[in-house]
Amino acid sequence: xxxxxxxxTRDFYPELMRVRNFIIDGWKAVSLRNGFEEYDGPxxxxxxxxxxxxxxxxxxxxxxxxxxxxxxLAIRPEITPTLARMVNxxxxxxxxxxxxxxxxxLCRAERPQKGRLREFFQWNVDIIGVDDVLADAEVIxxxxxxxxxxxxxxxxxxxxxxxxxxxxxxxxxxxxxxxQFDSVYAVxxxxxxMPAEAFEEMLVGCISxxxxxxxxxxxxxxxxxxxxxxxxEVDEKLTTAxxxxxxxxxxxxxxxxxEFCQFDIGIVRGLAYYTGIVYEIYxxxxxxxxxxxxxxxxxxxxxxxxxxxxxxxxxxGDCVLGILLEEKGLLKAASVGGAIDYFVAYADGQYQNKAxxxxxxxxGKGLKVNFSYKGGxxxxxxxxxxxxxxxxxxxxxxxxxxxxLAVKDMHSGEQKVVGVEEFWASL
Amino acid sequence: xxxxxxxxTRDFYPELMRVRNFIIDGWKAVSLRNGFEEYDGPxxxxxxxxxxxxxxxxxxxxxxxxxxxxxxLAIRPEITPTLARMVNxxxxxxxxxxxxxxxxxLCRAERPQKGRLREFFQWNVDIIGVDDVLADAEVIxxxxxxxxxxxxxxxxxxxxxxxxxxxxxxxxxxxxxxxQFDSVYAVxxxxxxMPAEAFEEMLVGCISxxxxxxxxxxxxxxxxxxxxxxxxEVDEKLTTAxxxxxxxxxxxxxxxxxEFCQFDIGIVRGLAYYTGIVYEIYxxxxxxxxxxxxxxxxxxxxxxxxxxxxxxxxxxGDCVLGILLEEKGLLKAASVGGAIDYFVAYADGQYQNKAxxxxxxxxGKGLKVNFSYKGGxxxxxxxxxxxxxxxxxxxxxxxxxxxxLAVKDMHSGEQKVVGVEEFWASL
Numbered sequence: 001x002x003x004x005x006x007x008x009t010r011d012f013y014p015e016l017m018r019v020r021n022f023i024i025d026g027w028k029a030v031s032l033r034n035g036f037e038e039y040d041g042p043x044x045x046x047x048x049x050x051x052x053x054x055x056x057x058x059x060x061x062x063x064x065x066x067x068x069x070x071x072x073l074a075i076r077p078e079i080t081p082t083l084a085r086m087v088n089x090x091x092x093x094x095x096x097x098x099x100x101x102x103x104x105x106l107c108r109a110e111r112p113q114k115g116r117l118r119e120f121f122q123w124n125v126d127i128i129g130v131d132d133v134l135a136d137a138e139v140i141x142x143x144x145x146x147x148x149x150x151x152x153x154x155x156x157x158x159x160x161x162x163x164x165x166x167x168x169x170x171x172x173x174x175x176x177x178x179x180q181f182d183s184v185y186a187v188x189x190x191x192x193x194m195p196a197e198a199f200e201e202m203l204v205g206c207i208s209x210x211x212x213x214x215x216x217x218x219x220x221x222x223x224x225x226x227x228x229x230x231x232x233e234v235d236e237k238l239t240t241a242x243x244x245x246x247x248x249x250x251x252x253x254x255x256x257x258x259e260f261c262q263f264d265i266g267i268v269r270g271l272a273y274y275t276g277i278v279y280e281i282y283x284x285x286x287x288x289x290x291x292x293x294x295x296x297x298x299x300x301x302x303x304x305x306x307x308x309x310x311x312x313x314x315x316x317g318d319c320v321l322g323i324l325l326e327e328k329g330l331l332k333a334a335s336v337g338g339a340i341d342y343f344v345a346y347a348d349g350q351y352q353n354k355a356x357x358x359x360x361x362x363x364g365k366g367l368k369v370n371f372s373y374k375g376g377x378x379x380x381x382x383x384x385x386x387x388x389x390x391x392x393x394x395x396x397x398x399x400x401x402x403x404x405l406a407v408k409d410m411h412s413g414e415q416k417v418v419g420v421e422e423f424w425a426s427l
Numbered sequence: 428x429x430x431x432x433x434x435x436t437r438d439f440y441p442e443l444m445r446v447r448n449f450i451i452d453g454w455k456a457v458s459l460r461n462g463f464e465e466y467d468g469p470x471x472x473x474x475x476x477x478x479x480x481x482x483x484x485x486x487x488x489x490x491x492x493x494x495x496x497x498x499x500l501a502i503r504p505e506i507t508p509t510l511a512r513m514v515n516x517x518x519x520x521x522x523x524x525x526x527x528x529x530x531x532x533l534c535r536a537e538r539p540q541k542g543r544l545r546e547f548f549q550w551n552v553d554i555i556g557v558d559d560v561l562a563d564a565e566v567i568x569x570x571x572x573x574x575x576x577x578x579x580x581x582x583x584x585x586x587x588x589x590x591x592x593x594x595x596x597x598x599x600x601x602x603x604x605x606x607q608f609d610s611v612y613a614v615x616x617x618x619x620x621m622p623a624e625a626f627e628e629m630l631v632g633c634i635s636x637x638x639x640x641x642x643x644x645x646x647x648x649x650x651x652x653x654x655x656x657x658x659x660e661v662d663e664k665l666t667t668a669x670x671x672x673x674x675x676x677x678x679x680x681x682x683x684x685x686e687f688c689q690f691d692i693g694i695v696r697g698l699a700y701y702t703g704i705v706y707e708i709y710x711x712x713x714x715x716x717x718x719x720x721x722x723x724x725x726x727x728x729x730x731x732x733x734x735x736x737x738x739x740x741x742x743x744g745d746c747v748l749g750i751l752l753e754e755k756g757l758l759k760a761a762s763v764g765g766a767i768d769y770f771v772a773y774a775d776g777q778y779q780n781k782a783x784x785x786x787x788x789x790x791g792k793g794l795k796v797n798f799s800y801k802g803g804x805x806x807x808x809x810x811x812x813x814x815x816x817x818x819x820x821x822x823x824x825x826x827x828x829x830x831x832l833a834v835k836d837m838h839s840g841e842q843k844v845v846g847v848e849e850f851w852a853s854l
Contacts, residue, residue, distance in 0.1 A: 002732030003476040003512060006500060009469030011513050014527070017465045033790050035797040037764060038444045042436030042546055043470065043502070043532060044490070049430045063471070065492040065502075068536055073433060075470070075492075075502070085430060086438050097800065100441070105470060105532070109495055119469055130800055134783070141787055148791070254780045255787035305429035337464060353681045356561070360568055360682035363460050364575070370462040373524065373557055 008110075008118030015335050020121070022334035023150075023318050023325070024103050027123040030146040031101035034138070036125060039100045041082035047072040049081045052303060053273060063107050078315070079104040079124050080300065087128055088306030096129035115289045115320040123292070126313030128301070133244050136277040136296055136312045137251035143281060143292060143314055144257045151330040157291065160264035161248065161279040164295065166241035167268065173232045174215045180206055182272050184216075189268040191220060222265055248277060273297045277312065283324050291324060292316030339389030343410075344371040345381035347397035355396045358405075365427060386410060394423075435537075435545030442762050447548070449761030450577075450745050450752070451530050454550040457573040458528035461565070463552060466527045468509035474499040476508045479730060480700060490534050505742070506531040506551050507727065514555055515733030523556035542716045542747040550719070553740030555728070560671050563704040563723055563739045564678035570708060570719060570741055571684045578757040584718065587691035588675065588706040591722065593668035594695065600659045601642045607633055609699050611643075616695040618647060649692055675704060700724045704739065710751050718751060719743030766816030770837075771798040772808035774824035782823045785832075792854060813837060821850075 005011055012020055028038065044065070050058050062074040076082065079102050087098060102124045112118055125142050127135040140159060147157055167188075168181065176184060183206040191199050200217060207213045219231050225242050228234065234242070245263065252261045269278045276296030283291065294314025301309045325331050342362055346355040352375055359371040370388055372381045378395065385393045395406040399417055407423065408415040418426075432438055439447055455465065471492070477485050489501040503509065506529050514525060529551045539545055552569050554562040567586055574584055594615075595608065603611060610633040618626050627644060634640045646658050652669050655661065661669070672690065679688045696705045703723030710718065721741025728736045752758050769789055773782040779802055786798040797815055799808045805822065812820045822833040826844055834850065835842040845853070 001479055001730075002515070003473055003479070003508075005512065006469055006471060006473060006494075006498070007496075009471070011469070011509075011516070012465075012467040013513065013517065014464035014466055017467055020467075021465070029793075032765070033793060033795040035767065035795070037441035038439075038448070039441055040439040040444055040447075042433055042438070043534065044433060044436070044546075046430055046433060052428055052430070063492050063494065063500075065490050067433075067490065069434075071433070073490075081430075082438075085432065086440065088429070089438070090440065107470065119471075132800060134779075134800055137783075141790075145787075145790055251780075251783060254784045256784070256791070257787075303428075338459065340462065352561075353678075356564075356678060357681045357683070360572075360684075363457075363568075363572055364683070366460060368460045368462070373559055373561055 006118075008112035010117065010119065014337065018337065019322065019331050019335050020318065022331070023321065024121060024123075026146055026150055027101075027103055027316075030142060030149055031123075031125060034099075034125075034142040034145060036099045036101040036142070038102060039083070039086065040102050040104060041076070041079060041086060043105065044073045044075050045082060045085075047074045049085065050074055050077065053081050053084075053300070054271070061108050061110060063109050075107040076104060077106055077108045079106070079122070080126075080297075080313075080315075081304070083124070083126060084300050084304040084306065087309075088301055088304055091301075091306055091309070097135070098126075098128040100128070101125045115323055117319055121318040123316040123318075124313060125294075126311060128311045129309055130312075131310050133248045133277065134251060137248055137255065139294065139312055139314055140248075140252060140261070140279060141255045141257060143316060144260045146316075147260075147281075147291075150325060152324070152328065154259040156284055156324070156328060157260060157281060158284050159261045159279050159281050160267045161245070161261055161277065162263065162265050162267040163241055163245045163277050164268070164274045165276045166238065166245060167265070169235070169238035169241050170219055170228065170232060171216070173235065173238060174212050174219070175209070176207060176212060176216070185268050185272070186270055188216075188220065188266070189270040191268075192266050220265055223263075225263060245277070267293075269293060269295055273300055273303075275299060279314070281316070288323060289320050291320050337389075338368070339391065340370050341367040341391050342369045343381075343385030343388060343390035343393045344369060345378060345385065345393055345395050346372065346375050347378055347395060349375050351375075351396040351400060354400055355394075358394060358396065361424075362427075367427075382408070433545075435539035437544065437546065441764065445764065446749065446758050446762050447745065449758065450748065451548060451550075453573060453577055454528075454530055454743075457569060457576055458550075458552060461526075461552075461569040461572060463526045463528040463569070465529060466510070466513065467529050467531060468503070468506060468513060470532065471500045471502050472509060472512075474501045476512065477501055477504065480508050480511075480727070481698070488535050488537060490536050502534040503531060504533055504535045506533070506549070507553075507724075507740075507742075508731070510551070510553060511727050511731040511733065514736075515728055515731055518728075518733055518736070524562070525553075525555040527555070528552045542750055544746055548745040550743045550745075551740060552721075553738060555738045556736050557739070558737050560675045560704065561678060564675055564682065566721065566739055566741055567675075567679060567688070567706060568682045568684055570743060571687045573743075574687075574708075574718075575684075577752060579751070579755065581686040583711055583751070583755060584687060584708060585711050586688045586706050586708050587694045588672070588688060588704065589690065589692050589694040590668055590672045590704050591696070591701045592703045593665065593672060594692070596662070596665035596668050597646055597655065597659060598643070600662065600665060601639050601646070602636070603634060603639060603643070612695050612699070613697055615643075615647065615693070616697045618695075619693050647692055650690075652690060672704070694720075696720060696722055700727055700730075702726060706741070708743070715750060716747050718747050764816075765795070766818065767797050768794040768818050769796045770808075770812030770815060770817035770820045771796060772805060772812065772820055772822050773799065773802050774805055774822060776802050778802075778823040778827060781827055782821075785821060785823065788851075789854075794854075809835070 065073050107119050187202045274295045275298040278295035280290040280293035296312040298310040344355045344359045362369040390410050393408045403420050492500050534546050614629045701722045702725040705722035707717040707720035723739040725737040771782045771786045789796040820835045830847050
C-alpha cells in the first residue's frame with residue numbers, strides 16, 4: 001500500500017538534507033562565535049501557552065492534539081513562548097545577560113505557498129536582560145554576520161529597521177489613543193503589501209478623524225528620521241525614541257554593517273508584543289517574503305509569570321532564505337556529497353575479509369571509507385571509488401600474502417605497492 | 428501566568444543541549460565515516476502509515492492529530508515507515524546500495540520512566556538493497572564504532588545477536604506452525620524479562636503441545652550455535668540460517684569488534700517485521716533497558732507498495748545511552764561550554780564603540796568573541812573574560828589614540844601593547 005507524504009512538508013533526501021545542514025550548521029557556528037549558547041524545548045507545549053502570547057485565534061494556525069491525560073497540546077509554531085517559560089523557570093540561577101539561540105523545527109497549519117511551508121526550521125537569537133540598544137544592534141549584527149558568511153552581499157539583502165516605541169510616540173503626538181494602537185499597528189504593518197488607496201481605506205476603520213489619518217499617512221511616508229520633526233511635534237519622549245534609533249544606526253555602522261541596514265518607518269511587525277526596535281530582513285529586490293525579522297519585546301517574560309526583564313531577538317526561517325541562496329547560486333557546493341577518504345577494493349573474493357578488516361580499521365581511525373560489497377571486476381570497483389570521490393583506493397590482492405597492499409592515488413592515478421605496516425604508520 | 432512544560436518532555440538548557448549535541452554530532456560523524464548519507468522526513472505523517480507496519484493498536488502509542496483538511500496524522504514514533512515511503516518514491520533513481528542514516532526527533536505517548544521519555548532522539552542506520560549478511564555486519568560495526576568513539580569499552584556494552592530466520596526454522600523443526608509465529612515471538616521476546624515459570628505459563632497460551640513446549644524451552648537455553656543440533660533436527664534450511672549467523676560472527680571478528688558481540692538466542696525482537704539477523708545492544712551489567720537494537724527486515728518496502736528490495740538497520744535512542752554515558756563519566760567534557768577566543772574590554776565608556784567595532788570584526792573572521800555591555804571597572808571585565816574561558820583579552824584604552832591596543836594572554840597573564848594594524852595582521 002502506497003502512502004503519500006503530508007502536504008506542505010518536505011522529504012529531505014540526502015541532497016536536500018545537505019543543503020539543510022549547510023544552512024543550519026552556519027546558523028549554529030555564527031551564533032556561537034557571537035557568544036550565544038544553544039537551547040531547545042519540546043516539540044509540543046500546552047496549547048494555552050501559545051494563546052497567552054498571541055490570543056485565542058492562534059489556535060486556528062496550530063496543529064493541536066490531545067494527549068491521553070486529556071491535556072490540550074500544540075506542536076510549536078514558534079519557540080519564543082518556550083524561551084520565556086524556560087528562562088522564567090530558572091531566572092534566579094541563570095547568569096545574565098542570557099544570550100541564547102535555537103534552531104527549532106516548527107509547524108503551522110497554513111496553506112502552503114512559495115517560501116511558506118507547514119513545517120520549517122527557524123533560527124532564533126535572543127538576548128535577555130540588556131536594556132541597552134547595543135543588544136538590539138548585536139542581534140542584528142549576528143543575523144547579517146550569518147548572511148555575509150554564506151555569501152550574500154550588500155546588494156543582495158537589506159535589514160529594514162524602525163522602532164515601535166517611536167511609532168507609539170508619533171501616534172500619541174498625532175492624537176491617536178493608546179487603545180487604538182493594536183488595530184492601527186495591524187493596518188500599518190500591511191501598508192507595503194497593498195495599494196495606497198486600499199491602505200487609506202483600511203485606516204478609516206481604526207482612525208475616524210480624517211485630519212489625524214492624513215498625518216499618519218504623511219508620517220508613514222518619511223524616508224529619514226530627520227523628516228519626522230517637519231511633520232509632527234516632537235516632544236521629549238519622542239526625542240528619546242528617535243535618539244535610540246539613531247544610536248542603533250551608529251552602532252550598526254561601527255560594526256561594519258551600515259550598508260546592509262536602512263531606516264524604514266513602514267516596518268511595524270504585526271504582533272502586539274514588540275516594545276522597541278523592530279526590523280525585517282528582505283532580499284534587496286523585494287521579490288520574496290521577509291527572510292527574517294525581530295525586535296525588542298520587553299514585557300514577554302512578565303506576561304509568562306516571570307519578572308520584569310527585558311528581551312530582544314529575531315527569527316529567520318529556512319524556506320525564504322533557501323530560495324534566495326538557491327537564486328544566488330550559493331547552495332551548489334553544499335548540495336554535493338562529501339568525498340570519501342578511501343575506497344577499499346579487492347582483486348578476488350578470497351580477499352574480501354581482508355578488505356573488510358582494513359575498512360573497519362580505517363573508519364575506527366576517523367576516516368571516511370567505503371568498500372565493495374560484491375568485489376568482482378577491479379576496474380568496476382575503481383569506477384565506484386571514483387564516483388564516490390575517493391582520495392585514494394586501496395587494492396587488496398595477491399601482494400597481501402607478502403604483507404603488502406596497492407594504494408592508488410585517485411587524483412594523479414599513480415599506484416604503488418606498500419607494506420601493510422608502512423601503510424598504517426603513514427596515516 | 429505560569430505554564431508548566433508537558434510531562435515526559437525535556438527542556439534543553441545550554442548544558443543539556445551541549446550533551447545532546449555531543450551525542451548527536453557523534454552519531455552523524457560516525458555515520459558519515461562509515462559511508463552513510465543523512466536523510467530526514469517530516470515530523471508527522473498520515474496515521475495509517477504507522478498502522479501498516481505495526482497494526483491498529485499502534486495508534487494507542489501515538490500523538491494523533493487531525494489537520495484542517497480532516498486528515499488523520501500522527502507525530503512520528505519511529506522513522507522506518509518514512510524511510511520505506513521515501514525510498515519507494517525514488518526507488519528507480521536512487522543508486523544502490525542505499526546507505527542512509529537519520530537522527531529524528533520521535534514522540535511516543537507512553538508513560539515516562541527511567542530511560543523512556545515521550546519525546547526523544549533516535550539514531551537510525553539502514554542499508555537497503557544488500558542481501559549479504561555483510562550489510563548486517565556493517566550496521567552493527569557502525570553502532571559499535573560510535574560507542575567506542577564516545578569512550579565505551581568491551582567491558583561496558585554488549586551486542587546480543589540472533590537470527591529470526593534461524594528461529595523460524597527451529598520452530599518449524601519442532602513442529603510449531605507458521606501461523607503461531609507472531610504470538611510465539613511476542614512471548615519469546617519477553618523471556619529474559621520474567622521468571623522462568625511465568626514465561627513457561629505464557630508459552631502455554633500459544634503452544635498447547637507440552638512436548639513441543641519443552642523443546643522450545645530447551646532450545647531457548649542454548650548458549651552457542653553448536654548446541655542447537657544436539658537438541659533438534661537440523662535440516663538444510665536451518666543449516667543455511669545457522670551458517671549465516673556464523674558468517675556474521677566471522678565478519679564481526681574481522682572488523683575487530685568480536686569482543687563487543689555475543690550470540691544470544693533469546694534476542695527475538697517483538698515486531699513482526701524482522702526477517703533475518705536481529706540484535707540488541709545492552710550495557711554489560713544489564714541494568715538498563717536496551718541502548719539500541721535492529722535487524723534485517725526484507726519485506727517492509729514491499730509492504731509499503733514498493734518492490735521486493737531487502738533492508739537491514741538499527742535504531743539507538745538518546746535516553747538510555749545518555750544514562751550510561753553519564754554513569755561512566757563520559758559526558759563531563761561535553762557538558763562544559765566551549766571557551767571563547769577573545770574578550771574585548773574597555774577602560775572607559777568613550778571606547779565602547781571601538782570595542783564593539785573590534786568585536787564585530789573578530790567575529791566576522793570566524794572567531795568566538797564576547798565583549799562587555801556595560802564597561803566600567805576593568806578588573807571586573809577581565810574577571811568576566813576569565814569566567815568565559817577567554818584565551819585572550821583585548822583592552823581598549825588610551826593607547827587607541829596612538830593606534831594601539833593592549834592584549835592580555837589569559838593563561839600566562841602576560842599583557843603587551845601592540846599596534847592595531849599589527850594585531851589584525853597577526854591573526
